[in-house]
Amino acid sequence: MLLIYRDEKLWEEMSAQQRVAAYQEAVDFTEGLRKSGVYQGGAPLEHVSTATTVRMKQGKPVMTDGPFAETKEALGGYSIVEAKDLVHATELSKGCPILEVGDIKTDTAPRARHATADNFLPEGTTLDEYEQSIIKEALHRANGNKSQAARMLGLTRNALRYRLSQMGIES
Secondary structure (H helix, E strand, O other): OEEEEEEHHHHHHOOHHHHHHHHHHHHHHHHHHHHHOOEEEEEEOOOHHHOEEEEEEOOEEEEEEOOOOOOOEEEEEEEEEOOOOHHHHHHHHOOOHHHHOEEEEEOOOOOOOOOOOOOOOOOOOOHHHHHHHHHHHHHHHOOOOHHHHHHHHOOOHHHHHHHHHHHOOOO
16 A cells, blocks of 8 residues: 655645646556556545544544544555565555655555465455455445445445345434
């Protein structure tokens, strides 16, 4: 995962034209990752001033507008890439234009184990948990669009809605 941070002060000092150009360069960079076959997903994030912070106080969620901590840099977006290792992820991030006004932090996740005859599901996972994780991932990739997620899963929209209600995810 490439976590793309930008220096908020430098970003604000840029003219609107410079920000549009930087955004287009980021789109072009992402398109290059997509064409090379390593891009799995990602998105830009809104300005940190639009954030809502959620904390638990006495067992109840408390929401406040704005970021929790004052910081010079803010997460501006992310890209999920298929990298062989941390070195490969770092190489992929070198072409990102945001490096002019921020930086990229790379993080790696352990690779999923392949199923074997003795262990068909990922270790410690039940079939219901595995199905739920697949459905949640499809919804994430479809940005919450149930019809699109259902098509990804080879289901009708009603079949997906039924599964969601059975899992207690949403109706």
